[in-house]
Each structure stands twice: as structure tokens, then as C-alpha cells.
Amino acid sequence: MTDFNNLIEMLELPQEVVEDVIENEQLIIMEEQKDHLNIIRSNVEVYEPFNIEIFTKELHERSSIKNQLYREATQNINAYDLATNCIRDIVYKLLNTPVESFADKWLPILLRSTLGTAIHNFIQDNSDQFTEREISLKIPSKRVSIRLDNLIGSNILVEIKSLPYSEYEKIIRSCRPRIGDFYQTMAYKYFLENFLDEIKSYGSEVIKSGKKINLPLLDKYDIQKVQFIYVAHDVTATDVESFDEIIERIRQLKKLLNSKSNTFFFITTLVVDVTNNIADPYIDYIRKKLDRINYYLDNGKIPGDDDEFVDKKKCFFCLYKKLCDS
Numbered sequence: 001m002t003d004f005n006n007l008i009e010m011l012e013l014p015q016e017v018v019e020d021v022i023e024n025e026q027l028i029i030m031e032e033q034k035d036h037l038n039i040i041r042s043n044v045e046v047y048e049p050f051n052i053e054i055f056t057k058e059l060h061e062r063s064s065i066k067n068q069l070y071r072e073a074t075q076n077i078n079a080y081d082l083a084t085n086c087i088r089d090i091v092y093k094l095l096n097t098p099v100e101s102f103a104d105k106w107l108p109i110l111l112r113s114t115l116g117t118a119i120h121n122f123i124q125d126n127s128d129q130f131t132e133r134e135i136s137l138k139i140p141s142k143r144v145s146i147r148l149d150n151l152i153g154s155n156i157l158v159e160i161k162s163l164p165y166s167e168y169e170k171i172i173r174s175c176r177p178r179i180g181d182f183y184q185t186m187a188y189k190y191f192l193e194n195f196l197d198e199i200k201s202y203g204s205e206v207i208k209s210g211k212k213i214n215l216p217l218l219d220k221y222d223i224q225k226v227q228f229i230y231v232a233h234d235v236t237a238t239d240v241e242s243f244d245e246i247i248e249r250i251r252q253l254k255k256l257l258n259s260k261s262n263t264f265f266f267i268t269t270l271v272v273d274v275t276n277n278i279a280d281p282y283i284d285y286i287r288k289k290l291d292r293i294n295y296y297l298d299n300g301k302i303p304g305d306d307d308e309f310v311d312k313k314k315c316f317f318c319l320y321k322k323l324c325d326s
């Protein structure tokens with residue numbers, strides 16, 4: 001079931017998207033959707049204790065609203081798109097292609113993204129080690145809008161990720177980051193080092209309009225090290241049958257880490273040196289995929305099956321599956 005977990009992982013929304021969506025969703029729910037959501041509640045004739053079945057329906061509704069808002073509002077390519085998403089999914093999304101239902105096909109994903117955001121905030125809010133955080137990189141000429149987690153000086157880029165123990169264990173054993181995470185950081189490196197003037201000038205316009213964003217502070221970046229902070233959780237893992245199994249997995253992991261006394265055994269860091277050309281093929285991939293997406297959008301075309309960036313491994317959870325199959 002590990003592959004299942006990987007598929008779910010790709011569905012998680014990037015941090016900036018989650019925040020924008022939550023902000024928009026709250027407004028819309030307050031002003032327009034309140035009545036709609038109340039329909040579910042009004043079906044309950046007498047007051048009853050919390051009901052998980054009703055909660056599942058509520059989540060389904062909210063997930064549908066959230067995804068619809070996101071899909072309709074989004075006009076830019078994000079880091080997740082570049083790192084892992086199927087190119088046809090990206091083009092459908094940016095062309096505002098309608099779908100039958102926007103609801104997530106696996107609802108616990110909502111809890112998982114909330115956990116991810118909380119973990120992310122917990123680390124950022126309790127450390128002074130980062131010199132810059134939540135940096136917006138908006139590059140209109142490439143239809144890109146992304147936000148990177150942290151920088152330490154001009155040479156170190158830091159990315160925080162939460163994940164199930166099964167994947168955490170693989171990272172500890174292999175001492176390698178997940179491939180999608182690495183592509184994501186290579187996108188940040190590429191944009192910081194090559195589009196800094198455009199990022200800063202566009203960002204200044206946004207600030208002038210009254211919206212607060214964090215722009216890169218320095219005039220030059222040369223990313224030589226990428227650090228991943230991996231935080232394990234298992235609450236929404238799908239590859240375990242019981243809590244006993246989770247506890248056993250954690251016990252084995254502590255043994256592996258030789259960290260009986262380390263209360264933060266579920267957090268680990270990995271530093272990758274990217275000064276030795278190892279970044280080149282990853283950056284080439286990002287650049288090529290980005291140009292290809294823009295080509296399809298400029299020409300109003302949908303990527304065919306022969307496009308190397310169409311990824312059928314992602315179809316199971318894709319909102320456009322019916323459209324693709326028809």
C-alpha cells in the first residue's frame with residue numbers, strides 16, 4: 001500500500017494554496033454557502049450527538065467547495081505542478097475545465113493537509129534559525145506563483161515536509177529525500193537564481209496594492225545546499241491495519257535511530273549539497289516542463305498521451321479522470 005500513500009501525497013495542496021483556499025473558503029462559506037451547508041444540519045430533526053456519517057457528508061461538501069474555488073481562482077503554475085503533477089491535469093486546471101464533482105476522492109486528505117500545515121507552522125513559529133520564511137516567488141512571464149518555506153542566508157534553502165512513518169523510515173534508511181520534494185526545491189533554486197529581478201519588481205507592485213507578501217530580501221542567491229526537515233505522523237496513514245502496528249513501527253524506528261532519549265525522534269533533517277552539478281538534470285526537467293505547460297496554454301491545446309509529462313500513475317485520484325477516459 002506504499003504506492004497508495006505516494007499517490008495521496010501528490011494530492012496535498014502546496015502551503016500557499018492551502019492558505020489562499022482557507023482564506024477564500026471562509027469568506028465564501030460566511031457569505032454564500034452558509035445556507036447550503038445548513039441543509040445538511042436542517043435534516044437533523046432533533047439535536048443529536050456528533051455523527052461521523054454526517055461529518056463525512058459535511059467534509060464532502062466542503063472539499064467540493066474548496067477544490068472548486070481553488071480550481072476556478074488559480075491562474076498560475078505552482079511548485080507541485082512542476083515537481084509531480086500530470087501535465088494534462090495542470091492544463092485542464094489552468095483552462096478552468098469544468099468537472100462533475102470537485103470533491104476529493106479520499107476525504108482524510110483534508111485532515112492530512114491540516115496536520116501538515118500545523119506541523120509546518122509549529123517549526124517556523126518556534127525557531128529563529130531561518131533568515132527568511134514564506135517567500136513569494138511570482139513570475140508572470142512564466143505564469144508561475146509559488147512560495148518557498150525558508151532560507152538561511154543566500155546559500156541554504158530549507159523545505160519542511162510531513163509524511164507517514166513508512167516514508168519517513170525509507171528516508172532514514174536511504175538518506176535520500178523523496179524525489180518530488182527534490183524537484184520542488186530545484187524549482188525554487190531555478191527561479192531564485194534566474195528570475196530575481198522579475199520576482200522583486202512584481203512583488204513590489206503587489207505590496208503597493210496593499211497586500212502583504214514576503215519578497216526575497218537579498219539581491220543575489222546562490223543555492224549550494226538544500227535542507228529537508230521531515231516530520232513523521234501516522235494518523236492518516238493508509239498502509240497500517242492497527243495502532244499496534246504503528247507503535248511497533250515507531251519502536252523499530254527508534255531502534256534504528258538509536259534515539260531512545262530523543263523525544264523528537266519523529267523529526268529528521270537531510271542536507272543535500274547541490275554545488276556538484278547534481279542539480280542540472282532536475283533543473284532541466286523543471287525548465288522543460290514549464291515551457292511545455294506554457295506552450296499548451298498559449299495555444300489552447302490539451303497534452304496528448306504521447307507527452308512525456310502526462311503521468312498515468314496519477315489518474316486514480318485525478319478530478320479529470322472521467323474526462324480523460326471519455
Ligand code: SF4
Nearest residue numbers: 086089315318321324
Ligand atoms: S486522468 Fe490521468 S492522464 Fe488525465 S489528467 Fe488526470 S492524471 Fe493526467
